[in-house]
Amino acid sequence: MEFEIALILFVIFIGGLALGLWAFATLFVVATLIMVLGGDFSFDKAGILAAKVSVRASRSWEMSAIPLFLLMGEMLFRADLSKRLFEGLVPIFRHFPGGLLHVNVAGCTTFAAVSGSSAATTATIGRISVPELLGRGYDRRLVLGSLAGAGSFGLLIPPSIAMIVYGVIGDVSILRLFAAGLVPGLVLALMYSAYIALRGGKATVDPKPANMRALFGLLPILALVVAVLGSIYGGIASPTEAAAVGVAGAAVLILIERRMTWELIRDSLIAATRLTCVMGAVVIAASFMSAAAGIVGIPQALVNWVLSLNLSMTMLLIAIAIFYIFLGLFLDGISIMVVSLPLVMPIIMAAGIDPIWFGVFLVLMIELGLMTPPVGFNLFIVQSISNAPIGEIARATFPFFLIMLGAVVLFTVFPQIVLWLPGMLF
Template sequence: MEIEIAIVLLAIFIGALALGLWAFVTLFVIAILMMVLGGDFSLEKAGILAAKVSVRASRSWELSAIPLFLLMGEMLFRADLSKRLFEGLAPIFRHFPGGLLHVNVAGCTTFAAVSGSSAATTATIGRISVPELLGRGYDRRLVLGSLAGSGSFGLLIPPSIAMIVYGVIADVSIVRLFAAGLIPGLVLAMMYSSYIALRGRGTKLDSKPENLSALLGLIPILVLVFVVLGSIYGGIASPTEAASVGVAGACMLILIERRMSWELLRSSLVAATRLTCVMGAVVISASVMSAAAGMVGIPQALANWVVGMSLSATMLLIAIAVFYIFLGLFLDGISIMVVSLPLIMPIVIASGIDPIWFGVFLVLMIELGLMTPPVGFNLFIIQSISGATIGEIARATVPFFLIMLSAVVLFTIFPQIVLWLPEKIF
């Protein structure tokens, strides 16, 4: 492809996104233009190829896990089980340095393991934790910052929808990706809790009486986590089959809690369907663009160019990290992933970087984007819950942003933190 054509297509792409055009429409149009202008395809032939790729991408069995995990998260969110989760965790952390601020971290870690969604995790835990913690006099910045940082666990701790999308696009085992994300997620949670403990020394602990019986409220949610993840890691079920079990388990849990209603079921199905359609459209259009880029030789040419620069793996990762943090200022996580992977993956493979490890690295980069304005989705969710300004929430998030960045450095220096579990199990 001529360099002039590539520059024009890049300008069209950036301009379309800046004008607010839907990401999947932009990707599809750019893919067609790429084939027509850069590959000497006729418009008719380009359309036929795009249709064939779309059909093939939409038939992916792995993608069918997404609507099921979304449905499970939506049902648990609407059943308002976050209160039970908060009440069950409170007696455990009440006397820790930092007190109940740890509930934000532990609650998000637990709920992330059944939702697969950062937005659902932040909203579900935040709806109960923010009013409770602020009402008990906890530091406002720590309350908001810890929720923004911990809410992003929905993308890292399995079952992660972002990892399913990455696995499909990068052709990597989703089960191994799930295993790779578990230990880093727990390590990051401990890093957050350590910071809260240090900042929270001397915090006046609330004197409300302990309700140890509330610990029993944790059992159903923990059982659901164990069933979903245990069936995957035990080799009993694929991610899609485990998602089906998760939906059934969520239904049983909500029925036991006597919160099931036709309205809850209807609204959960509608919300999950809408999100599935959006994600499906983006993934399919990204597959078309990936195919188009491959036909005109862009990924291989870019990979050869980067390899020719003789960059070390560390320097390459720094460049990729800066690139993703920049994209995170303007795009949501899934869009970042599907836009960039067709071009980035050939470079990653050519440089000898493990694609399983890179999947966790990429998810962490996306999580950093969730905490940065102007398009930090977690910030907007917390704003709707707390009434704080985006600026205030962004400032409160800075320490947790830096902690996550430190975790990325840690996982880069010691990659076995990420790779040990998938190598051990599989």
């Protein structure tokens, strides 16, 4: 009976989203129906449980890192440091096969290490790289596709807001998750660059002369990366404390660049507050749904059903991958995570899958969703920058979608690529 209720409520949830309801509101409605229909609770008792869960979830210390990382990313985005980053990378890559197209990959990789957000990474790098690369005559499809693909690194390369949410909901070490995401992120960046090099992407006009002094423009941003990640991996700071270090470092960097204004501070605080409220509401609603599902036995029913299928580990992971790619057609990354984890985590634990490895697998699935229409947020960000049709951007991004899918297979066959660094550091 529990499994049938789960399927009906899942349909209700998808229907609510299709009607344009907010994700957190839909989650609260579904969780309440779970308790009333499946657990014989009254609406009053369901409301009391919702209040208790909301207080408990909102007091999580680990969640306090999210507004700080969001604030850091918003400050760097509004300070328009992408030009310095682009100019600093030009002398390094101008003679590589594929030329300055590698700047999209390297720039997104670098900025992802200080933003924690895919949207901020894509928008910040794309705002300067798209007009520059197109103006230098580079292949339009490679410019747009590489930006949409590499922009998703903001979820994988630490500090990652998505991994903080996963760690809180799944009760997994955030420090180990951050360490697990670093090597796969760099491997994926190399795979993207290898594809760009093979495709050539040769400029149709002579590149502009490179200013070697621009290399020094990379130093402040690299120093910020070292300060944030070094404090975490060195055992000096927790993720929340490292986020505070990042905000302070970003402020110093912006002051040195003489770009600090009251408008920048105000707009950064407002944007970070709005995003924090949205994420907090979704996480609280997901915690309520997890509690409600646990009370009526839905997770255990799902575990028993999956185990009864006698799927191999490979088939189970393929089924989960298809499930997440399907969700990516309708939901953004954080919503996918909070909706699915209360149901998927018990299956993962029962199947003996390492939760650290699965965290990276899940983030990669979400990144694939960022590149698939109709809700591929990276596609819409690239569209807002380039004014290109969404269909053209989706086609340009498809090779990078396949490369990321290949990376998922690689990390599944060789899980130590993911688990080596967290095993060595922690």
